[in-house]
Amino acid sequence: MGIIWENPFLKGRYVLFVRRMIQIAKPDIRRKEIELVTEVLKSGALTQGAYVSKFEENFASFIGTKHGISCSSGTSALTTAVEAAGIGPGDEVITTPFTFIASSNAILYSRAKVVFADIDERTFNIDPVSIVSKITDKTKAVLVVHLYGQPCRMNEIRKICDDNDLLLIEDCAQAHGAEYKGKKVGSIGDVSAFSFYATKNMVTGEGGMIMTDNDAIAEKSRVIINQGQVNRYDHIMVGYNNRMTNIEAAIGLGQFSRLRMMTAKRRENASYLSEKLKGIEWLEVPFTEEGCSHVWHQYTVKVDGALRDSLFDYLNKNGVGARVYYPKPSYMQPAYQELGYKEGLCPVSESVSKRVISLPVHPLLTKADLGKIVEVVKGFR
Numbered sequence: 001m002g003i004i005w006e007n008p009f010l011k012g013r014y015v016l017f018v019r020r021m022i023q024i025a026k027p028d029i030r031r032k033e034i035e036l037v038t039e040v041l042k043s044g045a046l047t048q049g050a051y052v053s054k055f056e057e058n059f060a061s062f063i064g065t066k067h068g069i070s071c072s073s074g075t076s077a078l079t080t081a082v083e084a085a086g087i088g089p090g091d092e093v094i095t096t097p098f099t100f101i102a103s104s105n106a107i108l109y110s111r112a113k114v115v116f117a118d119i120d121e122r123t124f125n126i127d128p129v130s131i132v133s134k135i136t137d138k139t140k141a142v143l144v145v146h147l148y149g150q151p152c153r154m155n156e157i158r159k160i161c162d163d164n165d166l167l168l169i170e171d172c173a174q175a176h177g178a179e180y181k182g183k184k185v186g187s188i189g190d191v192s193a194f195s196f197y198a199t200k201n202m203v204t205g206e207g208g209m210i211m212t213d214n215d216a217i218a219e220k221s222r223v224i225i226n227q228g229q230v231n232r233y234d235h236i237m238v239g240y241n242n243r244m245t246n247i248e249a250a251i252g253l254g255q256f257s258r259l260r261m262m263t264a265k266r267r268e269n270a271s272y273l274s275e276k277l278k279g280i281e282w283l284e285v286p287f288t289e290e291g292c293s294h295v296w297h298q299y300t301v302k303v304d305g306a307l308r309d310s311l312f313d314y315l316n317k318n319g320v321g322a323r324v325y326y327p328k329p330s331y332m333q334p335a336y337q338e339l340g341y342k343e344g345l346c347p348v349s350e351s352v353s354k355r356v357i358s359l360p361v362h363p364l365l366t367k368a369d370l371g372k373i374v375e376v377v378k379g380f381r
């Protein structure tokens with residue numbers, strides 16, 4: 001958005017004032033990433049290689065899993081994880097509808113049935129009580145999403161899965177380094193997937209990683225992501241090309257070295273926002289559950305459904321790039337209509353999707369940006 005003014009001191013010249021938008025996400029790329037990518041480009045080893053292996057080793061040791069298998073995206077990592085876990089036609093997988101569409105698409109690619117459980121209205125995460133109510137003879141797995149960077153109630157969910165002989169899959173696309181009762185998410189389930197898309201807490205551009213302690217799942221994942229190949233031109237299954245490149249891994253290595261700092265900044269920004277916004281009576285600041293260390297992929301507040309869309313317009317008109325994650329439960333998307341889900345299936349998810357709005361919280365926000373976000377929000381009513 002720009003306004004052109006005639007500058008009275010510079011006759012005939014015009015000055016362009018660009019009103020700066022505080023963006024919802026911004027990748028923090030520094031010299032380290034540029035140096036590492038340059039090394040890769042000079043080496044000529046543009047595809048899989050030493051940088052990929054190093055990134056996998058570093059990230060797996062940080063999360064606390066035996067294996068890390070890098071992928072071309074978070075979606076390909078999650079899809080591969082589901083397939084490597086042995087999920088297929090006839091199986092049911094329980095998951096949340098209040099997430100990015102890729103979470104349930106990963107199940108649909110395997111031709112299993114997606115069974116939606118409702119969420120806890122305070123945390124926005126899947127509700128263990130609802131999970132139990134959806135278990136049938138066909139249930140094979142539970143796929144949880146640590147939404148906005150806050151871990152799900154993993155002790156309860158792990159126990160439900162163990163008691164019912166179900167696999168536990170974690171979608172950690174928004175939760176790099178988040179912990180539940182001292183344990184990193186991504187190390188609690190049987191297999192999990194991270195995303196390093198450009199808006200996530202750490203980035204490679206496009207990219208993802210599968211984490212697991214299970215040797216068989218790890219081995220199968222490596223085959224799936226590489227054309228089903230076990231030895232050169234020996235293809236034991238119809239696989240994909242879901243591989244990460246050295247260029248992406250180089251960015252990831254640079255990012256990984258600053259993840260702790262970037263997360264600390266997100267936490268600082270979130271507590272500043274909550275401190276300043278908690279007095280507003282028409283707005284509910286985010287709730288952090290006991291035992292959860294939240295990594296603030298998003299800072300999401302709740303307002304009355306009648307206010308949400310006008311608040312969204314107001315914030316964006318005034319330079320605060322607020323977003324709605326997510327405006328409808330996945331089963332209400334046009335792409336899911338032929339699957340037979342009905343409105344009313346998950347009432348909490350439906351209600352919350354009309355009331356949430358996320359404010360910028362990323363590590364590149366300045367003190368002035370944070371002050372402006374608070375001021376603009378307070379100016380709404």
Ligand SMILES: *Cc1c(COP(=O)(O)O)cnc(C)c1O
Pocket residue numbers: 073074075076078099100102103145171173174195196197206207208
């Ligand atoms: C971003 C995201 C994905 C998909 O990751 P991509 O890298 O964009 O493919 C999956 N699940 C959730 C919850 C996400 O936020």
